[in-house]
Structure formats: structure tokens, C-alpha cells
Amino acid sequence: MSDILSNPEYYIGLEEAYGAHNYKPLDVVLTRGEGIWVWDVRGKQYMDCLSAYSAVNQGHCHPRIMDALIQQAKKLTLTSRAFRNDQLGPFYKEVCELTNSHEMLPMNSGAEAVETAIKTVRKWGYNVKGIPQDKAEVIVCADNFHGRTITIVGFSTDDTAREGFGPFTPGFTIIPFGDAEALEKAVTPNTVAFMVEPIQGEAGVKIPPPGYLKKTREICTRHNILLIFDEIQSGLGRTGKMLAEEHEGVESDLTLIGKALSGGFYPVSAVLSNREAMDVLRPGEHGSTFGGNPIACAVGRMALRVLIEEGMIENAAKMGDYLKAGIEGFRLPAVKEVRGRGLMLAVELHPEAGGARKYCEKLMYEGMLCKDTHGHTIRISPPLVIRQDEADWALERLHKVLKEA
Numbered sequence: 252m253s254d255i256l257s258n259p260e261y262y263i264g265l266e267e268a269y270g271a272h273n274y275k276p277l278d279v280v281l282t283r284g285e286g287i288w289v290w291d292v293r294g295k296q297y298m299d300c301l302s303a304y305s306a307v308n309q310g311h312c313h314p315r316i317m318d319a320l321i322q323q324a325k326k327l328t329l330t331s332r333a334f335r336n337d338q339l340g341p342f343y344k345e346v347c348e349l350t351n352s353h354e355m356l357p358m359n360s361g362a363e364a365v366e367t368a369i370k371t372v373r374k375w376g377y378n379v380k381g382i383p384q385d386k387a388e389v390i391v392c393a394d395n396f397h398g399r400t401i402t403i404v405g406f407s408t409d410d411t412a413r414e415g416f417g418p419f420t421p422g423f424t425i426i427p428f429g430d431a432e433a434l435e436k437a438v439t440p441n442t443v444a445f446m447v448e449p450i451q452g453e454a455g456v457k458i459p460p461p462g463y464l465k466k467t468r469e470i471c472t473r474h475n476i477l478l479i480f481d482e483i484q485s486g487l488g489r490t491g492k493m494l495a496e497e498h499e500g501v502e503s504d505l506t507l508i509g510k511a512l513s514g515g516f517y518p519v520s521a522v523l524s525n526r527e528a529m530d531v532l533r534p535g536e537h538g539s540t541f542g543g544n545p546i547a548c549a550v551g552r553m554a555l556r557v558l559i560e561e562g563m564i565e566n567a568a569k570m571g572d573y574l575k576a577g578i579e580g581f582r583l584p585a586v587k588e589v590r591g592r593g594l595m596l597a598v599e600l601h602p603e604a605g606g607a608r609k610y611c612e613k614l615m616y617e618g619m620l621c622k623d624t625h626g627h628t629i630r631i632s633p634p635l636v637i638r639q640d641e642a643d644w645a646l647e648r649l650h651k652v653l654k655e656a
């Protein structure tokens with residue numbers, strides 16, 4: 252029996268037989284995690300260089316977050332928003348103070364936060380800006396990733412995400428990412444908002460030209476349209492700042508956070524509002540059974556506290572620079588570009604190197620779990636608690652695998 256339970260093929264077989272096939276994961280079956288490390292069912296240890304797409308910024312099974320989860324689970328788990336709970340108010344206050352926001356609205360998944368923002372800016376457009384009924388337009392960027400609902404995939408430019416899922420929600424205009432002039436041109440009298448990722452994560456860690464966020468802020472203000480930053484992946488320390496928008500000293504009207512808001516324990520997301528946009532929502536107009544539940548709030552409060560108290564944001568900036576310089580220092584012919592900010596890093600390979608998935612499999616063999624994206628890019632984003640000796644360990648393995656390319 253124990254032989255079966257330590258055999259990855261057993262679990263992979265079950266997934267293949269009974270699960271929907273909407274993912275194609277690496278064939279590693281994990282059973283335990285601690286900090287930047289995870290272990291598979293055979294006992295082999297790996298460095299996690301994906302961090303569940305930045306949901307475990309604080310490291311796997313962070314003891315203080317775990318304790319907050321357990322203590323709250325013993326006391327009160329769910330009230331629904333029909334009643335109040337003693338975790339929600341403090342969660343609001345702490346998140347707003349740490350992110351410089353006025354108000355927030357809690358949800359669960361990132362996609363729900365995106366949907367919430369879209370509903371909010373549409374309502375704002377009708378109630379405040381005076382746009383004719385059902386005419387509101389939201390501008391978004393090509394190569395965006397904002398989630399998987401029908402509305403959201405409807406304004407994706409990724410055919411795999413869209414094909415076969417229509418008809419889609421109207422009211423979205425797509426412009427190139429990083430092009431402020433395109434935004435200016437796309438604005439119409441019915442535009443209510445512009446939504447953008449400060450760094451495009453799923454697109455392969457695409458960083459816009461310097462000054463872009465500032466220009467979008469200026470254009471949105473001038474045309475009286477709301478600026479939405481989707482920081483579900485780039486926020487909460489990943490890029491070496493609490494929010495990536497801080498790199499350009501820009502404030503949005505709505506900022507979306509999720510993923511690391513729970514340190515990977517639980518789905519917790521939120522819409523943060525820097526303006527009275529949120530006040531257009533009246534009781535009954537939007538909600539979620541689990542949104543703002545006591546466990547989510549307790550976990551979220553501690554996930555933010557440890558980010559700050561344990562210096563993880565500064566460490567992300569420092570270790571990010573260190574890893575980036577280290578990989579650039581390889582000077583390997585297979586590497587086309589190393590991109591990133593803080594610990595949101597990507598290595599783009601030349602097409603002749605033959606696809607990033609192959610190298611992710613080799614890295615897995617060497618004890619490093621990385622994720623390929625868009626064919627030729629390997630993402631490197633370990634939890635923010637990585638130390639320099641561990642970064643050196645990762646650099647050694649990366650060098651070994653990439654020099655074979």
C-alpha cells in the first residue's frame with residue numbers, strides 16, 4: 252500500500268481517469284511544502300520557482316498564517332454578509348492603510364475581483380459620468396490575462412482561452428499594451444475605464460516602457476475615465492514594492508489584488524478603491540456568499556502582516572536584482588532576454604533553443620520547479636523568502652540546464 256502511495260503514477264492515473272483535462276501540469280506530485288521548498292510523494296525536494304503564480308509569496312505553509320487560519324477556523328468560519336463579523340472591519344482598515352486606499356470590496360478569486368471592478372466602473376459610468384444606458388465601454392490591452400469567466404475571456408486575445416466559448420459580453424475595446432498613444436486614440440465619450448496589468452504576468456512578464464503607467468494615469472484623469480490596475484499577480488511584494496504601480500508613483504482609481512492576499516491558504520481577493528467610485532454600489536447590487544468571511548479576513552490580515560514584518564518586500568527587490576544579474580551574467584547563447592522586476596522574472600530563450608517546456612522538465616529533474624509560458628519563456632518567481640545561498644543554488648541549476656541549450 253505504501254508503495255502505491257509514494258508512486259506518482261498512481262496519482263497521475265487518477266487525475267487522468269477522473270479529472271477534466273483543462274491543465275497539462277508537469278508530472279510532479281507534491282505532498283508537502285515549507286518556505287520556498289516542496290516535496291513530492293517520493294520524498295524528492297524541489298525549489299518552487301512559480302509560487303502558485305505568486306499566491307505563495309510568503310512561502311509555503313507560513314507558520315503565522317497557518318496559525319491565524321487554524322485559530323479562526325476554531326472560532327467562526329462563515330457568517331455571510333447578511334450579518335457582520337469581527338474580522339471584516341479590521342481587515343478593511345489594515346488593507347486600506349497598507350495600500351493607500353479609501354475603501355475596499357472583498358471577493359474570493361481574482362476573476363471575481365475583475366468582474367466586480369467591471370460592474371463598478373460601468374455603474375459609475377451611468378450614475379456619475381452620465382453615459383447613456385448600456386453604452387459603457389472599457390478599454391483593455393492585448394495579451395492581457397484577467398481570469399477565466401465568460402466576460403473576461405471575451406476580451407482576451409488568446410485564442411485558446413476564447414475559442415468555443417462565445418457569445419461574449421460586449422463593451423470592450425482592445426489596444427496594444429505599453430502604448431499610451433493608442434489609449435488616447437481609443438477613448439470615446441462612452442469610455443468608463445481603462446484596465447491594465449502594470450506588468451503582464453501570463454503574457455511572459457512583459458514590462459511596459461518607462462513612464463507608461465504615469466501617462467495612462469494622466470490620460471484617464473484628463474478624459475474623466477477610471478484607471479484600473481490588475482495587481483492580482485504583480486501586487487503584494489512580488490516586484491519589490493507593495494504594489495507594482497509604486498514603481499512609477501502612480502495611483503489608480505481601482506486596484507485589484509488576490510493571490511498572495513492569503514499567502515496561498517485560501518482564495519481571497521479584493522477591489523481597492525482610491526476614489527468614491529465604489530460608492531455607486533448600493534446594498535443588494537453586488538455580493539458573494541464567501542466574500543469577506545471571517546477565515547478569509549483573518550488569513551488576509553496575517554498574510555499582509557508577515558509580508559511587511561518579515562521584510563519580504565525588500566528581500567524581493569534584493570534577491571530579484573541578484574537573480575536577474577546572475578542569469579544575465581551567464582552570457583549563454585540560448586538566452587535572448589532576462590526580464591523582470593523584483594522576483595517577477597522571466598528568461599526568454601531564442602526560438603532555436605527548441606521550446607521552454609523541455610527546459611522546465613530538465614530543471615524539474617535538477618530539483619527546480621519552473622513554468623514555461625508562450626513557448627520560449629521560462630518564468631522564475633520563487634516565494635519572496637528566498638535567501639542568497641538559495642538563489643546561488645538556483646543559479647547553478649539554471650546555468651547547468653541552459654548551457655545545454
Ligand SMILES: *Cc1c(COP(=O)(O)O)cnc(C)c1O
Pocket residue numbers: 304359360361362363365396397398399448452453481482483484485509510
Ligand atoms: C491570476 C490572475 C487573475 C485571475 O485570478 P484567479 O484567482 O485565477 O481567478 C487575474 N488577473 C491577473 C493579473 C492574474 O495573474
